Amino acid sequence: MQFRIKRWGISLVMGMSLSAGVLADGSVVDKVYHPYVEQLEWELEWRTVQAYNAPSSVESRQATHRVGLGRAVSEFLFAEAYLIGREGSDSAFSVDAWELEALWQLSEQGEFLLDYGVLFELEKYRHEEIWEYATTLLLERELGRFSATANLGVIYEWGDDIEDEFETAAALQARYRHSPLIEPALELYLGEDTRALGPMLQGVARLGSRQALRWEAGVVWGLDATTADYTLRGVLEYEF
Amino acid sequence: MSAFCRYLSVTLCLLMLNAAQAATPVIELEIRDHLFIPEEISIPANTKVKLVVYNRDATPEEFESYELNREKVILGGNKANIFIGPLTPGVYPFFGEFNPRTAQGRVVVE
Numbered sequence: 001m002q003f004r005i006k007r008w009g010i011s012l013v014m015g016m017s018l019s020a021g022v023l024a025d026g027s028v029v030d031k032v033y034h035p036y037v038e039q040l041e042w043e044l045e046w047r048t049v050q051a052y053n054a055p056s057s058v059e060s061r062q063a064t065h066r067v068g069l070g071r072a073v074s075e076f077l078f079a080e081a082y083l084i085g086r087e088g089s090d091s092a093f094s095v096d097a098w099e100l101e102a103l104w105q106l107s108e109q110g111e112f113l114l115d116y117g118v119l120f121e122l123e124k125y126r127h128e129e130i131w132e133y134a135t136t137l138l139l140e141r142e143l144g145r146f147s148a149t150a151n152l153g154v155i156y157e158w159g160d161d162i163e164d165e166f167e168t169a170a171a172l173q174a175r176y177r178h179s180p181l182i183e184p185a186l187e188l189y190l191g192e193d194t195r196a197l198g199p200m201l202q203g204v205a206r207l208g209s210r211q212a213l214r215w216e217a218g219v220v221w222g223l224d225a226t227t228a229d230y231t232l233r234g235v236l237e238y239e240f
Numbered sequence: 241m242s243a244f245c246r247y248l249s250v251t252l253c254l255l256m257l258n259a260a261q262a263a264t265p266v267i268e269l270e271i272r273d274h275l276f277i278p279e280e281i282s283i284p285a286n287t288k289v290k291l292v293v294y295n296r297d298a299t300p301e302e303f304e305s306y307e308l309n310r311e312k313v314i315l316g317g318n319k320a321n322i323f324i325g326p327l328t329p330g331v332y333p334f335f336g337e338f339n340p341r342t343a344q345g346r347v348v349v350e
Binding site: 036037039040041075106109110111141144147177179209210239 | 312328
């Protein structure tokens, strides 16, 4: 069964003509961004990604948690700051990095064949001299009740405690807008140590005027030996 | 070919495709006293339309519709462009999230 999943996933990757060019270091399973900004919005976010390997592996579980506060600073620009904590099967939880993020909406939704945005991210480890900067092109296309989204990123890592290098990463999502509360989707993540595919669900619950709770929950399975066997991810966003 | 060149090529192709967009019909809509005026607009099926929404009130309003897959805040005294469609025939409701009880409207696609 696992072999079938891997073979199907690899075929899909090759069919999308992204396999060779979209490679990134470490797991790139995180969140698929959409190229839109909602003016006046504030957002409080918790996000987790938990990767699981076979118990016999060196590290059978690795979890990353992000807590962020963001605000739309203009009609087309959203800024957010995060604290990032990590834990694993052999390490206790610690807050070990911070991140700044800016999402710039480049086109009105539906104006062109594709909707465009760009995401800028800067991450710094607290106790190590490791910096990471990423620029990610965000593309989205609406097809009736379906939405297809692509995140194509170029990452640069540098610092005394890491080898300076460029990397690339990609995340693709096909989503069906069934209802505000439940939207199923299929996601594909590609990176140097990541080839993962799996389903996710997302939705939004309105809590009143200009208040909403958005959620995402998904699982992706590794399609090759370097990717974690399976990775759980979840997002909770309080928008106000 | 490097990964950067691949991204650049894909991006340029997409931009060229976007440049080939045809002229889009324009329909104007107003927000006044927390109401959408007119509250019903008709557009042809399978046609993309540009809604120009003028907010004549002093307070912000948000044009929102799950059915149209659009959310757009329009500050008081400002206007916004909202592109909708191509759509299949039907009725697509929208509302103002700041004043949902009064600001109601619908797009009728014929």
